[in-house]
Amino acid sequence: MDDTALDDTALDGNAIGGLLIEIFGTEMTAAVGTCGSCGTASRVAELAVYMPALGTVVRCRSCDAVLMAFVRVRGVTCVDLEGLASLG
Amino acid sequence: MAGTAVRGRLNTWLTATVGAVTEETARARTLMLDVPGWAGHRAGQHVDVRLTAEDGYQAERAYSIASAPGEPLAITVDLVDDGEVSPWLTREARPGDLMEVRGPIGGYFVWEPGLSAPLLLAAGGSGIVPLRSMLRLRAQAGSQVPVRLLYSSRSLDDVIYRAEIDTATAGVTVFHTLTRSQPPGWTGYARRVDERMLTEVAWKAADKPLAYVCGPTSFVESVAAGLVELGYPPVRVRTERFGASGL
Numbered sequence: 001m002d003d004t005a006l007d008d009t010a011l012d013g014n015a016i017g018g019l020l021i022e023i024f025g026t027e028m029t030a031a032v033g034t035c036g037s038c039g040t041a042s043r044v045a046e047l048a049v050y051m052p053a054l055g056t057v058v059r060c061r062s063c064d065a066v067l068m069a070f071v072r073v074r075g076v077t078c079v080d081l082e083g084l085a086s087l088g
Numbered sequence: 089m090a091g092t093a094v095r096g097r098l099n100t101w102l103t104a105t106v107g108a109v110t111e112e113t114a115r116a117r118t119l120m121l122d123v124p125g126w127a128g129h130r131a132g133q134h135v136d137v138r139l140t141a142e143d144g145y146q147a148e149r150a151y152s153i154a155s156a157p158g159e160p161l162a163i164t165v166d167l168v169d170d171g172e173v174s175p176w177l178t179r180e181a182r183p184g185d186l187m188e189v190r191g192p193i194g195g196y197f198v199w200e201p202g203l204s205a206p207l208l209l210a211a212g213g214s215g216i217v218p219l220r221s222m223l224r225l226r227a228q229a230g231s232q233v234p235v236r237l238l239y240s241s242r243s244l245d246d247v248i249y250r251a252e253i254d255t256a257t258a259g260v261t262v263f264h265t266l267t268r269s270q271p272p273g274w275t276g277y278a279r280r281v282d283e284r285m286l287t288e289v290a291w292k293a294a295d296k297p298l299a300y301v302c303g304p305t306s307f308v309e310s311v312a313a314g315l316v317e318l319g320y321p322p323v324r325v326r327t328e329r330f331g332a333s334g335l
Contacts, residue, residue: 008306008332015150015329017193018136023094030195036089045196046327081089 013044016056019070020044023079028087036085037065044087101138101188102126106181107160112248115167116214117178118154123189126161129153131225132198132218132300132328135163135191139173147172152217152302152328153192156224164248166214197300197328201229205298205324206291209237210281210311212303213333216248219300227257235260238289240281240307242268263289281307286314293319300326304333 013029020028029045040062047067048059055071060083067083081087107120138148149172155162165177181187199207199222207226209219216239226233241247243266253262265277265285277285291297299320301311308329315325 008304010305010329011331012327012329014134014194014197017134017195018100018148018150018190021190021193022100027193027195029193029197043196045194077094078091079094080091082091084089087089 007048007050009050011049011051013047013049013058015049015051016058016070017045019056019077023070023077031088033067033087034085035060035063035065035067036083038063039085100190102190104137104161104187104189106183106185106187109181109183112164113246115178115246116164116248118162118164119177119181121161121163121189123161127192128157129161129192130157130194130198130200131221133192133194133221134218135161135189135193137163137173137177138188138190139176140188149173150193151177152214153221154217156221156228158228159224164214164217164220166248197302197326199225199298199300201225201231201233203298204233206295207233207235208290208297208299208315209235210240210299210301210303211237212240212281212307212311213242213246213330214248215301215303215307215328215330216253218302218328220249220252222300223253223257223260226260232259236289236291237262238265238281238285238311239263240265240267240303242266244271244274281311281314283314283317286311286318290315290318290320293321296324298324298326300328302328303330305329305331306333 017029031044032041034041050057058068069080071078102123104121104123110118134150134152136148136150140146151163154164167178168174211219270278301308308327312325
């Protein structure tokens with residue numbers, strides 16, 4: 001086991017299961033997301049998730065590209081899926 | 089893919105009433121939750137808990153479900169000193185108190201008795217919580233699936249569910265490691281999980297095991313990488329990360 005740079009605060013897609021139910025209306029952590037940058041396909045549960053105060057950012061574990069971003073303002077959640085080639 | 093804006097129109101939050109409270113360690117407690125309309129859950133799933141302050145400020149966090157499917161809903165919460173939700177849950181909440189929950193959540197980090205592969209369960213600290221639900225389900229279902237559990241805690245006093253975990257169960261072998269302090273005469277491991285420990289504890293890759301790894305992010309990254317080194321296919325190592333921890 002090497003000490004590759006790890007961000008100890010990074011969560012994974014399990015942590016946004018509830019948020020994704022709110023947005024998509026169904027369980028999504030077992031869905032497969034494909035990175036639009038490097039093409040890596042991964043279960044949503046395995047994606048890297050960062051939840052700083054202002055929103056939620058989901059990144060590809062292979063190339064670190066931003067796949068999804070969510071920001072909530074006054075009860076409205078803005079959803080950016082630009083970085084995904086596919087999700088389902 | 090594009091994006092959109094979604095109003096929180098799906099009212100997925102349910103009111104939960106705190107029932108019995110069990111102190112598991114000095115920092116962790118189990119809360120029974122009575123949730124009218126609860127749909128039941130699978131082993132390994134979690135709930136989101138939302139607290140609302142008098143001024144309307146809301147904070148939500150995810151907590152693993154501690155009980156087995158079919159048992160009353162219970163969560164076990166570990167205190168995060170500077171947390172927004174866990175101090176209330178571990179220090180203040182009393183039977184009869186109200187909060188909101190959303191769930192059950194998760195379709196990946198779940199185990200079903202129909203999965204016949206030997207199980208490797210690895211927990212760091214409160215990462216034991218969803219794995220305990222799996223162990224209870226295994227017992228409840230009469231499953232014969234052989235289990236090895238590697239459980240890393242800071243000290244013996246920090247071992248959540250100690251009595252239950254250490255009760256001998258046919259087909260379940262438990263390995264503890266205590267990373268910070270050990271009682272006199274301790275014969276278990278006394279260091280962070282490393283590759284030598286995994287080699288000694290984990291099923292061989294040739295046994296086609298299925299692994300569930302849960303705990304602080306650094307623990308999960310290191311154990312999952314170690315298992316892949318041992319030849320476990322990444323798709324057979326299911327992970328759930330809790331973020332930073334002093335573990």
